[in-house]
Amino acid sequence: MGRRLPARLISDLRRLLEGQHASARSEPLVCCDACLALHFRAMLAEATEAAEALAGEPGFLRKVSKCEMCKRTVNITSLALRR
Numbered sequence: 370m371g372r373r374l375p376a377r378l379i380s381d382l383r384r385l386l387e388g389q390h391a392s393a394r395s396e397p398l399v400c401c402d403a404c405l406a407l408h409f410r411a412m413l414a415e416a417t418e419a420a421e422a423l424a425g426e427p428g429f430l431r432k433v434s435k436c437e438m439c440k441r442t443v444n445i446t447s448l449a450l451r452r
Contacts, residue, residue: 378411378419386429386448397448401436405446408438420446 382405386398400408406416423446424431430449435442 378409378415379422381409382419382423382446383426383429386423386446397450399434399437399445399447401439401441401443401445403443404436404438420444 385408386400402417402420403413405411405420406413409416411419420431423429428449429446431444431446433442434445434447436445
């Protein structure tokens with residue numbers, strides 16, 4: 370399997386975050402770059418690049434918070450929900 374293009378990884382990340390929220394979660398999924406890299410079998414630098422690109426789109430954000438997967442407090446990417 371060849372290396373994923375960053376656009377493909379961004380698209381996969383968008384589907385993961387939107388899909389998790391649509392599956393009856395009350396709060397959006399919050400993931401760090403390292404956990405995203407493991408989930409998508411990508412290099413850490415690629416996951417970080419995809420997360421930063423996605424956070425620049427409307428409806429997504431990056432902030433320091435607790436990752437739901439590894440429980441570390443680091444930069445995370447998530448849906449930005451309006452309350």
